[in-house]
Amino acid sequence: MLSQIGKSASKKAMRVDLEIYYEAMENLYHPEDNPEGTFPMNIAENHLCWDQLRERIQQVTRDNDIPEWVASYTDPAGAPSFRKATAGFLGKFLFHCPVDPETIAFSGGATSVIEMTSFLIAEPGETAVIPAPSYPVYTGDIGTLPGVKRYDLQLPGDFSKSEYDFDLELLDRAKTEIEQAGSTFRMLILTSPDNPTGRIYRESDLRKIAEWCMDNEVHLIVNEIYGLSQLDITHPDLQSEYEQPTQFVSFGKIMEEFKSPFLHFWYSFSKDFGVSGFRIGLLHSHNMDLIQAYRNAGLGHSISNYTQWVMQEVLNDHTFLSSYFKDFQKLLTEAYLAFTGGLKKLEIQYNPSRGSLFVWMDLSEFLEEKSEAGEEKLWLEIYHQTGILLTPTQGFGHSQKGWYRAVITSIHPSEMEVALGRMEKFVQKKRNA
Template identity: 30%
Template structure:
């Protein structure tokens, strides 16, 4: 047999992670309400299916946006022919305007700095290629998206150094944690080239506050390293406080910043629910990075047909305004119902205001405080409860017992089935939980011990006694 390359035959893709194992369990036995009612429900996929009716309604009203309709076919030839890898001007202009709109029009983006890529996956690899040589490193606060181990490392040879964040302060990124990771990298003879942050956070469903962002800008300036801001969930912030982009921070007068060190990764996969369109964006304030990334984009262009559709859609200002508002309200309502339902059976989660998932706290269900116990619990949830949720260890969380659960990638019926399975599981294993008692036939009430009550009502944990969050959108309409 002819030998393959070391990269091709190595484990760099990271498919040996339980994060991907859960997907395989779902793919072999996917839930269907009638054909496979006992199948695995996919709760490991961060996908926004709540906004599809908004998109569908627009498409019905604007058939000319598609090249495969009588109204749009006249644009077929010019769109089907060769397109420069800079991207269609109208596409870059529309995306730049949308990025500003998502950030409350508090900052403007230059269309000439928009570089296309095949989804955020390709965009991250592109940035890593531009900024670091094989064997050099990026700092990444934990917990972080498992795909980073593939996207940034597999083909580039770049290393990732975790910045350990902990639950006692709601996984806040501190200057001390950054410094400790930087020193650890140096001790391992790794040259640190940058810091990668995800804001809003995947998997936490939280945003970085202004002071934390300023602290990180000061840190990267002091070290003369790059800052990559993954902001692909920017339009999923459904509740106060509002999202603050790194692009806003560097505009502030009290922040000294070498803009050549600042780069943003964006996509439409999460904010608009278009992962299949593979629309990834690199936005860099560094001219050399823009130039290099644009050359690389020829390996992962967004199809011209997709560019045409996106440009048409995002150029419709009324649609964009309505979409941003209604999408947030849909996410808020689903998040509120999902977290409240969990609270009724004694399951808390980190207080979040963004994303397509929650950071669920199952520490009380662990037989012991170890990652082995976390994996044992995860296997029960996958194999017996038939829910694909992702264990915290796959996100490099330093504390066992946390799980990411996606809530926006399913219809209402599937969500209710999933919640019923969770309720049944908790009843079955209630000796590991706090005492439960039935208060009404249709609902559950939790009796908390004082110690557990105090723990769950700590500032970052939503509990059965936590007040339900109020969306500013809901308040404005009532």
């Protein structure tokens, strides 16, 4: 009854933790009404500054008439006024250089952007290389419809660093292996700050990676969906974690210098702004054939004009955005300090982060066996005994067993202490067993 793609999609869950996540969401912790409730910390959502953003959005809709263009068709790549507002936002807050609105195309969320870009630049059966550990759902985003294969590039496994050390020999080796397997190394996908580690790529590494990709005609895409979810590493309680840290430099700035058809940038408003339900993702590229292809193929992926109008008004208010991101960084840093402080107390190792919404932590000492089955058993054990739902390890692509991701922005800061208290009891019980 279904096509081959349909049959495959029907048998493969988008995420292995969705069913248990929905269960947890029906039993959320409340200090009075449900003190034994759950803490879902597996889905990458940011709830830290929603009240502030909601107030600004309500002001937009209250104080302004809806423009005529909102009720009509507009450019499938995004309304011109929305692209202009977004270019101004990216230029001021992330790239720190001018951005041409014509180099931007939108579609409905980060997943759509990844999927659209993949089938426009790669043939089915070609390969995307992704440094591991990395976002598990990349596999489905590039594979389900575009038919692109995922190759997990194993980087040196030192999780004590907040910045990646990248050796170009790894890319040469991957290219050889992929070609020997009968495929083509078509795409290299980097995420900075990374999911799940929170590491960043140095500007010097980004430049040499970009040059390698241009020389080898490989499309390099840098996903900066957490580009403004950066920790305040000057905080006195954080400074000791970073030895001579380099400044975060957006790949957008490097792209502006090269203007290569092989260099691209992904972004979404879901994480930095905490509006995943708005479904706004974007591709930025100086490859104008790709932008035109995105426009021609993207009508079914378009964003609601009403959403575009509301967000363009927010993006044009740079005074508000400056205040918003200052507050967000403060709250994000506090959440990170609270969670990692609990891990330090328990002597649990974690990867020092420069940004993102996560803490990547080592719970391998509690594994009964170092296997996928052992990891899943521990994941479920933590959930059933503490109510804390971490992201399962399956699909991140890394070789080391026992590392789990916690989303520190998914629960209210006042709940963090309760969750950490439960984790402490769990750890003590396991160590005393």
